[in-house]
Amino acid sequence: MSSPAANCPNCGAPVKFLWSSAVQTTCEFCHSILVRTDVDLKKVGEVADLPPDASPLQIGSEGAYQNKSFVVVGRIIYEYEQGTWNEWHVVYNDGTSGWLADAQLEYDLSWAAQPPTPLAGADDIRQGQTYQWNGKTYQVTSRTRAHYKGVQGELPFQYWDKSDLLFADLRTSSGEFATIDYSENPPLLFLGRAVEFDELHLKNLREFEGWT
């Protein structure tokens, strides 16, 4: 993993990269959202104060899933009717990246995937609809309208200033998980699975007052 260093075009502070393929990051001093161009970093926006959250994960947390170690390099925060959740951007030791969702301490791992079959449009996706992917029956369990609430750290694409977003979550009878993200057209598909906290073998977590 290389850490090409640059300086924030806004405040001049050094900006480090944990992941060489990062497209976007944030300056941890002035909270500018920075996008990498061929030659330098360009400020595209600014993150408002992040909402208080109680995820035990943080940028720099490390873990391993099925003997593949990973490090948390960034996140997107969403807010919906029932609170907020985090999509942590994790980079594996083979250079690939994926997502670790933490929604009220329920964890899902997922990876961007090519939809094996065409996906229903935002207006057509319904709870209870099913898709047959990789021999499994994925059932739409929820449609969630969310707001983009903020970003932090390194992301594999430009992601900022989004407003109203639609997500559809799908699950199988054997613990697989999928999300259809309607922030793009055509929609993006992420495939993965629900994981228990202890399956992630996490280190460098946040500490909580009264829980040491």
Added chain:
Amino acid sequence: MPAVQAKSISCPNCGGPVALRGFAHTLSVVCPQCMTVLDASTPEVQILQTFQGKTRTQPTIPLGSRGKIGDTQFEVIGFQIRQVDSGEDTYQWDEYLLFNPYRGFRYLTEYNGHWNFVNVESALPEPSRSAGKLAMRFGGKTYLSFDSMTASTVYVLGEFPWRVSVGDSIACQDFVAPPSMLSSESTSGEITWSRAEYMPGSQIWQTFKLPGSPPPAYGIFANQPSPYGGSVGSAWRTWLWLNVALAGLAFLFMIISPGHVAFSDHYAYSQNVRSDAAFVTPTFQLDGRDSNVDLSIHTDLENNWAYFSFALINDQTGQTFDFAREVSYYHDSDGSEGSRNNSVIIPSVPSGQYYLRVEPEMAAGSPDVRYELELRRNVPNYGFFGLAALLLLIPPVLTTFRKGSFEAARWRESDYAPSSSSSGGDD
């Protein structure tokens, strides 16, 4: 990075302090002073609901209690009373919200002293059918449909990671595979599945170090493990082995105590001999203490019957034991009926010199019959073994019956009760 600080807010209704145990997960919290339900998700705390109009209930497990379930330490941070009002029947149960900042939320439910530890599941159960009922397959187990209901929240304390309010109602369905239960809750079309594991009250008392001892559980709960669950099979296995042992014992008896032959002889009966059919045998000795005597008759009857009247007479005292046996044997191409042999046991015959008086009798015109009489002293009484085998049946039959009535009592509380109470008149 410093530890995440526990938060405290002020109640906008009464001004009292409200400590938060669930950090930023807490969306709503009940002010412990004035019981107002507050929205804690924004810095400017809003009132969601002023109270509740009910006398205060003290949860059995106080808020803030911590205890280890499995390998995880949990803190009790929320409490609700939920109620089902079916029109005919109203009942309530308690629901505790448990929290661990890394491993998340779990629930404990309590109804009439029956406890369940509940985990929200992310995998989807698969609908199926079993024993004519709707069922769910989940984690390799089949859960039978038990009941469905609408549950409303009637009382809240503490904090919740969702916006709680008194009056919220949710459609629920329960499926049981004791000691587990699978439940669905659906709100606005979204279905949440959770799996409950039955826990005895004593485990709750131990986990949360509660004073005293748990009150006994009342009635039978939907997923309460049957105390006879595994014992029916094992009772029948025990029965089988005891029977094998009994048969072995009977065999052993037969070998070591076959009785000793006191008298035996061959005879023929012919209606052509124009003399009295009755005759007496030579005397023989019966030894030992008072004991039984077995007289067996072996004939060569063919599609005929013979009737034998006997008297066992003590040569010295004249004491007489009278008895009779019929032997009949018929057979054709379809099969046979009866037997060429018969026997009789006379109990408690004192020792002494005896002889037999024998009087055979047959239908007029019957062909000759040959027969053997064998009198044995002190034969094992196999009737005892029969009685023992019968007595051995009692425990497994009783266990089977008890399990049956336990299951019947469980299902009486379900939507599948054999007769609904609304039919009336049979109480």
